[in-house]
Amino acid sequence: MSEDRAYSAPDWADVRRVLVIMAHPDDPDFSCAGTAILMARQGIQVTYMILTNGDKGNHNPLITRNQLILMRKEEQRRAAELCGVKEVLFMGEEDGFLRPTPEIRKRVTREIRRIRPELIICSNPERYFGENYINHPDHRNAGLVALEAIFPAADNPMFYPDMADEGYRPHKIQQLYVSGHAQPTVEVDITEVFEQKLQAILCHESQFEEPERLAEWMRKRSGELQPDGSVRYFERFKGLRFDRR
Template structure:
């Protein structure tokens, strides 16, 4: 399935600075161009992602937040940083509540996250445990926690009552049922990724990103695309009152 769906507000929840740019920034930029409010939630600061002599976690966190902020600006996204420690991420109840707070505060129509079941997507790659933990926490926060007002009475007392997300777009997984045409935003995706200088060094990822997007696009006739497993929790075509509570 492919389509031109544009959420009013979209929240992208990922583990590290640059995760969004490598995977789904084309979609983020497309939605932002179409008028969406796009919010990036970056759970860790990626503060151990360096082999540079003399680098410290504190300094690296500052660098990577600045790089992610610049990348977000290219796509038209706001960045929120939760400050969890890189490499130690777990899908804890604390993290779930942090995400529920943000979902209730910003009330996104769509949430984009990774696939927690994606352990080894290729013969030469093991998916980072932080990626899986972030994806698990995001899904657990979206459903059912974010919509159950009674689950967090302290948040409700602050005015942050339950919110039901319409769609979840799961990326980086084997199951794909929805494609987003990023032909018009592939250049923005590459430009955003190139803001992560601390991670790329002298490497130019443009050819790789274009090849990935072209391979995905071929499946549905787009020059460049990003693929997702789209979960419909509440269709825009169906009144909320018709949705069963299960």
């Protein structure tokens, strides 16, 4: 229930481009597709970056690893299209073994300098949420990869001076949204696009045996009863805001 907590409303007045950095195909859809849909409707250009290839996300022995990688890319592309997200970047790290290596930090930094987003959405780098949930190591490491690229690398010209030759100048973001955080501060009301978000989640057919049951479960689990008796849906983030130079 949200009544006893005060959240900030999102401020996208100065936001033209957004980069969503997540570990797996389907992570953007569960964590922030409603927000992405609302942003895209306002003309904000949203890009998804998927760090791993998702090759552990199915138990069917008849599907080969390479088939699964292709399926999951295709599912994520369809989901993104449904949300108005025009670009999806697949970074191809191995599912289940994502680490914040210097190599992936450089590749992510290059994309941040190329896309130049005002706002980045990433996953939570912490090990636990609250007292009953261990964060998936890929989600935690995806959060670390994102944070370490954002700071100190992306806006510091001493990092990767060779990128200047490619035309990618340092870039400082203005806002960061961390999803899956135990103490969120920003609340996005996604009620009007919740069904569209569900459809995006259901694009990930390789992940669900009973999609209709999942949809029902999500409708029930995520709806929040309001004092006026209505049910509303939200995505919440820990929000950080950075000074401009």
